[in-house]
Amino acid sequence: MTFSGAPCKHNVSNRPRRMATIEKTMIQYLYLGRVGYDEGLRLQAEIAELRLQGRVENVLLLLEHPPVLTLGRNAHRTNVLASDELLARRGVTVHEINRGGDVTYHGPGQLVGYPIFDLRSLRNPNGGSNGFRMGPVDFVRLMEEALIRLCGGFGVRAGRIAGLTGVWCGGPAGSGSESERKIGAIGIHVSRGITSHGFAFNVTTDLRDFALIIPCGIPDHAVTSLKNEFSAREVRQPEELPALEAVAHQAARQFGLVFDQQVLAVESLAALRTQAAAQAAPEFPAEDIPMRVPAEVERLRHTKGRPVQA
Numbered sequence: 509m510t511f512s513g514a515p516c517k518h519n520v521s522n523r524p525r526r527m528a529t530i531e532k533t534m535i536q537y538l539y540l541g542r543v544g545y546d547e548g549l550r551l552q553a554e555i556a557e558l559r560l561q562g563r564v565e566n567v568l569l570l571l572e573h574p575p576v577l578t579l580g581r582n583a584h585r586t587n588v589l590a591s592d593e594l595l596a597r598r599g600v601t602v603h604e605i606n607r608g609g610d611v612t613y614h615g616p617g618q619l620v621g622y623p624i625f626d627l628r629s630l631r632n633p634n635g636g637s638n639g640f641r642m643g644p645v646d647f648v649r650l651m652e653e654a655l656i657r658l659c660g661g662f663g664v665r666a667g668r669i670a671g672l673t674g675v676w677c678g679g680p681a682g683s684g685s686e687s688e689r690k691i692g693a694i695g696i697h698v699s700r701g702i703t704s705h706g707f708a709f710n711v712t713t714d715l716r717d718f719a720l721i722i723p724c725g726i727p728d729h730a731v732t733s734l735k736n737e738f739s740a741r742e743v744r745q746p747e748e749l750p751a752l753e754a755v756a757h758q759a760a761r762q763f764g765l766v767f768d769q770q771v772l773a774v775e776s777l778a779a780l781r782t783q784a785a786a787q788a789a790p791e792f793p794a795e796d797i798p799m800r801v802p803a804e805v806e807r808l809r810h811t812k813g814r815p816v817q818a
Contacts, residue, residue: 609695617712
């Protein structure tokens with residue numbers, strides 16, 4: 509397991525800037541509080557279209573959902589352990605969606621992030637086969653790095669496990685246990701170069717709800733939360749845990765550092781939509797502007813019975 513407690517060495521300042529055609533953009537982020545899952549899907553589709561049209565910058569939506577299970581493209585329904593009747597009694601809805609990955613849980617106390625980013629606006633600080641262009645796998649690795657740094661900011665060691673997407677914590681210090689526990693799940697979708705879906709980071713999530721599923725289809729790894737790690741490691745007292753909104757602001761900051769972009773908080777969805785409307789250029793003349801008839805057509809209209817010479 510690879511841990512990172514300090515900022516990763518992704519600084520591109522000492523590297524040659526081969527991708528001079530990539531313009532510097534920014535991350536606009538919004539904290540929306542609790543949002544229904546269907547509404548979250550609709551917002552992603554709306555903002556993805558605005559991003560494709562260039563009417564907004566890269567947008568990071570931060571929020572939490574009511575209890576819901578989501579099944580990605582590679583999900584197996586057998587990884588949902590609870591019956592439909594039990595889910596209905598618990599008020600848990602189920603959605604099949606187009607992100608990567610298997611089944612995951614969203615609920616109160618979990619920070620969900622939906623980065624609606626244009627991959628063509630991003631530089632890959634590690635280079636690679638595509639030069640400094642950002643690919644989907646590179647994007648996921650940097651999302652992991654942002655969440656690892658987020659954990660580190662609260663004194664919790666976190667890292668990656670080779671072959672498994674997401675962010676993981678090891679066993680409590682001095683316990684002799686090194687079993688890895690997942691604190692952050694990641695699954696994205698990319699269409700026309702625009703990303704959607706994103707990450708789920710457990711802050712004060714009720715971990716008992718994960719008993720409804722085999723999280724991400726991985727049966728031999730447990731889940732954890734920031735609150736749980738505080739208690740287990742005696743890093744801080746659980747009552748010192750910041751509110752979800754404060755964690756969201758820290759997450760946005762880490763995204764800016766990792767993706768090397770300025771971060772700007774947007775007051776509301778209404779403000780973002782107003783900005784998008786101001787950026788829209790009309791494609792056709794307004795209906796109240798009369799179009800002038802060309803002089804050549806006007807001459808033909810007043811020519812009666814006279815041959816038209818080519």
